[in-house]
Amino acid sequence: MPILVQKYGGSSVKDGDRLKAVARKIAEHKAKGFDLVVVVSAMGKTTDQLIQLAHSVSAKPSSREMDMLLSTGEQTSIALLSMALADLGIPARSFTGWQAGIQTEAYHQAARIQTIDPRRIHAALSQGEVVIVAGFQGVSIDGEITTLGRGGSDTTAVALAIALGAERCDIYTDVPGVFTTDPRLVPEARLLPEVTYDEMLELAHLGAKVLHPRSVELAKRFQLPLRVLSSYEDRGGTMIVSTLKDTPGAAGMPGSLETGRVVTGVARDQGIARFTLSNLPNRIHILSEVFNLLEAAHINVDIIIQSLRPEETTEIAFTVQENDALRVLEVFNTSAHPDFQSVRIMYETSLDKVSIVGSGMVTHPGVAAEMFRLLTQAGIEIKMVSTSEIKVSVVVEAKDSERAVNILHEGFHLDRLEALHRVENINDI
Amino acid sequence: MPILVQKYGGSSVKDGDRLKAVARKIAEHKAKGFDLVVVVSAMGKTTDQLIQLAHSVSAKPSSREMDMLLSTGEQTSIALLSMALADLGIPARSFTGWQAGIQTEAYHQAARIQTIDPRRIHAALSQGEVVIVAGFQGVSIDGEITTLGRGGSDTTAVALAIALGAERCDIYTDVPGVFTTDPRLVPEARLLPEVTYDEMLELAHLGAKVLHPRSVELAKRFQLPLRVLSSYEDRGGTMIVSTLKDTPGAAGMPGSLETGRVVTGVARDQGIARFTLSNLPNRIHILSEVFNLLEAAHINVDIIIQSLRPEETTEIAFTVQENDALRVLEVFNTSAHPDFQSVRIMYETSLDKVSIVGSGMVTHPGVAAEMFRLLTQAGIEIKMVSTSEIKVSVVVEAKDSERAVNILHEGFHLDRLEALHRVENINDI
Numbered sequence: 001m002p003i004l005v006q007k008y009g010g011s012s013v014k015d016g017d018r019l020k021a022v023a024r025k026i027a028e029h030k031a032k033g034f035d036l037v038v039v040v041s042a043m044g045k046t047t048d049q050l051i052q053l054a055h056s057v058s059a060k061p062s063s064r065e066m067d068m069l070l071s072t073g074e075q076t077s078i079a080l081l082s083m084a085l086a087d088l089g090i091p092a093r094s095f096t097g098w099q100a101g102i103q104t105e106a107y108h109q110a111a112r113i114q115t116i117d118p119r120r121i122h123a124a125l126s127q128g129e130v131v132i133v134a135g136f137q138g139v140s141i142d143g144e145i146t147t148l149g150r151g152g153s154d155t156t157a158v159a160l161a162i163a164l165g166a167e168r169c170d171i172y173t174d175v176p177g178v179f180t181t182d183p184r185l186v187p188e189a190r191l192l193p194e195v196t197y198d199e200m201l202e203l204a205h206l207g208a209k210v211l212h213p214r215s216v217e218l219a220k221r222f223q224l225p226l227r228v229l230s231s232y233e234d235r236g237g238t239m240i241v242s243t244l245k246d247t248p249g250a251a252g253m254p255g256s257l258e259t260g261r262v263v264t265g266v267a268r269d270q271g272i273a274r275f276t277l278s279n280l281p282n283r284i285h286i287l288s289e290v291f292n293l294l295e296a297a298h299i300n301v302d303i304i305i306q307s308l309r310p311e312e313t314t315e316i317a318f319t320v321q322e323n324d325a326l327r328v329l330e331v332f333n334t335s336a337h338p339d340f341q342s343v344r345i346m347y348e349t350s351l352d353k354v355s356i357v358g359s360g361m362v363t364h365p366g367v368a369a370e371m372f373r374l375l376t377q378a379g380i381e382i383k384m385v386s387t388s389e390i391k392v393s394v395v396v397e398a399k400d401s402e403r404a405v406n407i408l409h410e411g412f413h414l415d416r417l418e419a420l421h422r423v424e425n426i427n428d429i
Numbered sequence: 430m431p432i433l434v435q436k437y438g439g440s441s442v443k444d445g446d447r448l449k450a451v452a453r454k455i456a457e458h459k460a461k462g463f464d465l466v467v468v469v470s471a472m473g474k475t476t477d478q479l480i481q482l483a484h485s486v487s488a489k490p491s492s493r494e495m496d497m498l499l500s501t502g503e504q505t506s507i508a509l510l511s512m513a514l515a516d517l518g519i520p521a522r523s524f525t526g527w528q529a530g531i532q533t534e535a536y537h538q539a540a541r542i543q544t545i546d547p548r549r550i551h552a553a554l555s556q557g558e559v560v561i562v563a564g565f566q567g568v569s570i571d572g573e574i575t576t577l578g579r580g581g582s583d584t585t586a587v588a589l590a591i592a593l594g595a596e597r598c599d600i601y602t603d604v605p606g607v608f609t610t611d612p613r614l615v616p617e618a619r620l621l622p623e624v625t626y627d628e629m630l631e632l633a634h635l636g637a638k639v640l641h642p643r644s645v646e647l648a649k650r651f652q653l654p655l656r657v658l659s660s661y662e663d664r665g666g667t668m669i670v671s672t673l674k675d676t677p678g679a680a681g682m683p684g685s686l687e688t689g690r691v692v693t694g695v696a697r698d699q700g701i702a703r704f705t706l707s708n709l710p711n712r713i714h715i716l717s718e719v720f721n722l723l724e725a726a727h728i729n730v731d732i733i734i735q736s737l738r739p740e741e742t743t744e745i746a747f748t749v750q751e752n753d754a755l756r757v758l759e760v761f762n763t764s765a766h767p768d769f770q771s772v773r774i775m776y777e778t779s780l781d782k783v784s785i786v787g788s789g790m791v792t793h794p795g796v797a798a799e800m801f802r803l804l805t806q807a808g809i810e811i812k813m814v815s816t817s818e819i820k821v822s823v824v825v826e827a828k829d830s831e832r833a834v835n836i837l838h839e840g841f842h843l844d845r846l847e848a849l850h851r852v853e854n855i856n857d858i
Binding site for chain 2: 016019020023050053054056057058059060061062064065066068069071072075076078079080081082083084086087093094096098099120143145
């Protein structure tokens with residue numbers, strides 16, 4: 001039987017009633033003849049409550065013990081979901097990360113999956129059981145419980161789908177799919193029936209919190225069909241694919257050009273901090289030294305700018321998530337490396353990043369210029385810029401970001417995209 | 430370094446403040462030069478809340494998934510306690526049941542420990558870490574999470590103490606030790622500085638909820654010094670030993686006789702159901718058939734009475750915990766065995782068991798007669814009787830049990846026991 005992997009996020013299983021609704025949804029798919037593997041997150045705000053609990057006993061809880069603590073959240077969900085399924089007469093079996101054979105790096109709170117040994121899952125499926133797997137967690141080779149970092153349940157689902165050779169991975173969440181931008185910011189935002197892996201990757205990285213970026217990268221690498229849809233309503237959601245489908249009557253033309261989608265979406269990433277390190281020795285290796293240090297501390301760096309100048313010292317600017325800011329300071333203040341002994345560190349917080357994304361952008365020069373023009377016209381100061389083939393990002397003050405999103409959404413005519421006509425087809429998948 | 434095993438119950442770790450208090454207590458013992466292994470239960474009412482949650486999604490949750498669910502309670506505690514210790518500068522490492530090498534039968538919700546592989550614990554101790562182990566849980570040979578049944582954390586602690594060759598196992602709880610009876614029922618109840626394994630075993634089985642009986646049995650078999658004491662105050666608690674210490678000036682005489690302790694305590698076990706099976710074929714194997722069936726369903730039977738009569742049919746009466754009553758009915762109603770096809774089942778609930786316990790009883794005949802006289806004088810109906818060398822139990826109506834306990838406590842002069850004088854010695858251990 002074909003295997004379908006489904007993932008339900010925390011809001012989809014936030015209480016007993018929602019768990020029972022999810023169980024009914026699983027039962028429907030089971031009846032359609034799929035072997036089902038279901039990945040679940042911790043219920044509702046459980047993870048946040050556990051973090052609070054940790055901070056009530058320790059100023060700085062260790063990563064190892066945080067993983068021990070947080071992994072209980074998903075374990076609770078899987079047990080309850082299995083019970084709810086059994087109550088509907090559907091045999092189900094729950095597995096923690098270690099039981100599901102999910103082996104990760106020996107790193108806590110942000111471990112990457114190394115291998116999956118799917119034997120126990122296959123054994124359960126072959127007995128006709130629905131398999132429920134705890135998202136977000138795994139086990140290291142030493143038998144230590146690890147977690148994949150927040151949002152890691154998406155990655156668990158995609159990794160399992162690949163390891164099991166699943167037909168597709170469906171990510172159920174609390175929104176109907178991927179929108180041209182956050183509908184809470186822009187009421188005219190439209191649901192996108194299809195986006196490419198690359199677009200989704202940019203959108204995911206850029207704060208469209210629908211999917212964890214690692215899961216999209218993984219799906220792209222293995223060309224796994226991935227779908228995002230609501231666990232609350234029966235709209236078709238958003239399919240994430242390699243290339244957009246051609247519209248009828250335009251055979252052979254890439255969909256992104258044909259449908260006129262140059263810009264697919266506008267994303268906002270809140271809580272950015274910008275660091276400027278100055279008085280660094282102007283040596284060829286200085287950039288990699290800086291980022292090796294940050295990498296070793298597992299701090300994700302986003303936009304990076306190095307000034308090129310013929311002086312003895314140089315300057316490097318970069319952005320990180322605001323909640324990593326203190327750790328960045330710690331990294332450079334405690335480094336024994338001679339290059340950082342006289343470094344000057346400046347930083348600015350309360351910044352947001354606003355980005356436009358679209359796989360059609362690569363063939364349409366001038367999109368970035370249009371973006372800067374729209375923002376500058378509105379008197380919004382652009383503090384940093386970064387571009388890729390399919391996106392342009394700007395860092396602006398947090399107070400300006402909502403306005404920037406609205407201006408760009410309207411300026412690139414996203415409110416007029418004729419995108420919804422494909423939903424019926426996707427619903428049939 | 431000598432190893433000390435400590436166990437803290439749910440009320441001792443019910444919130445962040447209590448967890449921090451426990452961490453300070455552990456730090457004190459660590460400073461005394463012990464290698465410490467600490468077993469923790471789930472916080473406060475966590476287990477009850479998880480059971481409620483299970484019943485909110487399923488009318489009859491499976492045992493396997495209940496174990497998956499309930500084992501999260503202790504996992505939460507061990508992580509938090511390790512964090513609290515680290516916050517005091519004491520390196521600590523938590524282990525779930527499977528990480529601690531606690532292998533049990535492949536039976537859910539009431540598994541027995543088969544073996545303990547202490548390698549990970551020894552490795553952590555040798556690095557100077559305090560080891561925190563999740564009580565109540567283990568793992569089967571197939572990698573299934575199991576639990577030992579409620580109160581099983583005591584058993585975890587004793588089993589670990591034996592496997593590790595610990596000096597002693599200290600069970601911290603919310604009462605100062607073992608009393609002559611429940612102080613909530615009898616204000617004159619006295620703390621017992623010492624009881625024998627056998628006395629404790631009877632008291633534990635009889636509803637003195639200080640220690641889980643399995644843990645006492647295990648400690649007795651391996652002659653492990655066991656102590657029960659309060660995590661809230663610094664009284665010496667109750668030592669559980671093979672034979673009571675001789676009092677000074679009475680060398681060679683068994684302590685229980687010397688101190689005049691014929692009856693050590695009065696216990697009450699609430700929520701008893703009495704079954705009478707009649708119209709059973711009067712064959713020699715009928716008793717074992719009945720109890721094989723109950724054993725297979727893991728239903729604990731307490732008092733058993735078989736009528737001896739020269740007829741074709743016979744009658745067997747027994748008591749079980751009231752919450753097993755429905756399962757008893759199910760066992761006999763679904764049995765295909767020909768002997769049970771025409772069985773008549775009668776049962777009575779709302780019964781309590783009241784018992785007197787004392788290792789001196791064996792050398793003092795007439796204690797049972799005195800007990801019956803005291804109860805009958807007070808107009809309390811005795812519905813069933815059971816005796817062992819060191820205890821006499823009677824089943825009475827629940828409405829009479831509190832009065833029965835008071836009458837017996839006074840009638841056997843337990844309020845006048847000069848027991849507390851030994852506390853100082855025990856405090857020095």
